[in-house]
Amino acid sequence: MDFFNKFSETITNKSKDVANKAKEIAEVTSLTGKIATQENLIEKYYKEIGRFVYEHREEACDNGLEERFKLVDAAYEEIERLKSEIRKIKGVKLCESCKAEVPAEAAFCHKCGTAVPEEVPAEVEAEAVRDVTEAETVDEEAVEQVVEEAVEETVS
Numbered sequence: 001m002d003f004f005n006k007f008s009e010t011i012t013n014k015s016k017d018v019a020n021k022a023k024e025i026a027e028v029t030s031l032t033g034k035i036a037t038q039e040n041l042i043e044k045y046y047k048e049i050g051r052f053v054y055e056h057r058e059e060a061c062d063n064g065l066e067e068r069f070k071l072v073d074a075a076y077e078e079i080e081r082l083k084s085e086i087r088k089i090k091g092v093k094l095c096e097s098c099k100a101e102v103p104a105e106a107a108f109c110h111k112c113g114t115a116v117p118e119e120v121p122a123e124v125e126a127e128a129v130r131d132v133t134e135a136e137t138v139d140e141e142a143v144e145q146v147v148e149e150a151v152e153e154t155v156s
């Protein structure tokens, strides 16, 4: 009887493990998709920066570029935040020295021996990034308008 109880307990734990693993995979897949979105945005901003520099090559003006630089910075920060979320799900942290993934409970990196502190939860920073991203979205339209006006001026 005891054996069967233990047996069914093991089965229950196993299926719980499987369910957790599936949830983990789904979360990591979703975060990986968000990272790809940020990387696509960065490519878009790079293109816009390139076009802006080209179209304003006669002037020594860099206003409008600053906005794009900030958007790229925010996208890179968001990618770092998403990566840290993935690490949290996987139960690992990053060695600052060699960028190896180290088990979350480890005090030292198994690869290079550097002391690895607890990873700072990215929640507070994330809020700031999201604020910046939202604020920049408005500016983005303003920048596009400036660019359009500049183009129109060039044409006429």
Ligand SMILES: [Zn+2]
Residues within 6 Å of the ligand: 095, 096, 097, 098, 099, 100, 109, 110, 111, 112, 113, 114
């Ligand atoms: Zn290391």
